[in-house]
Amino acid sequence: MSSTSSQPQVINLSDLDMNQLGDVRRQLEEELNHLTNSFTQLKQAQAKFKACMENVNELKPQNEDKPILVPLTNSLYVPGKISNAEHVLVDIGTGYFVKKTREEAISHYKSKVEYIRTNLETLEDAIQKKKDNVNAVISVLQAKLKAQTQPQNTTKA
Numbered sequence: 527m528s529s530t531s532s533q534p535q536v537i538n539l540s541d542l543d544m545n546q547l548g549d550v551r552r553q554l555e556e557e558l559n560h561l562t563n564s565f566t567q568l569k570q571a572q573a574k575f576k577a578c579m580e581n582v583n584e585l586k587p588q589n590e591d592k593p594i595l596v597p598l599t600n601s602l603y604v605p606g607k608i609s610n611a612e613h614v615l616v617d618i619g620t621g622y623f624v625k626k627t628r629e630e631a632i633s634h635y636k637s638k639v640e641y642i643r644t645n646l647e648t649l650e651d652a653i654q655k656k657k658d659n660v661n662a663v664i665s666v667l668q669a670k671l672k673a674q675t676q677p678q679n680t681t682k683a
Contacts, residue, residue: 544667547670551660554659554660555660557656561652572639572646579632582635585611585614585628587611589608590608593606613625613627614628616630616631616634
């Protein structure tokens with residue numbers, strides 16, 4: 527297998543015709559929309575982990591045996607009591623929960639927030655590169671369109 531197959535193929539945009547440029551632009555815009563949606567979802571996940579950290583911080587030993595509302599879903603709560611303010615159940619994914627101390631839970635959520643932050647930075651770079659690519663295609667499209675209309679304007683004069 528040659529080493530060129532693993533290299534991305536470079537295409538000169540000015541060599542493409544208007545239809546091909548339009549197709550490239552649509553594909554880049556779809557990829558940009560996908561990346562932007564992923565960015566939004568990661569931001570939401572990061573906000574949820576930050577909210578979890580805040581909730582764990584609210585658990586204090588002096589609040590034991592006080593009534594609280596326990597969320598079953600985003601809009602359904604049931605009454606409950608804090609029986610042990612030093613330990614919490616942490617959702618570690620795929621339906622598994624682990625009993626952790628408050629400090630361990632906060633550390634867990636901090637690591638999740640940091641992991642998402644690094645992914646957001648990487649995704650932000652990819653989004654910017656994709657925007658630059660879209661702008662480059664649009665510039666070439668506009669230049670080709672201008673070049674097509676310019677000879678028509680000179681023949682009419």
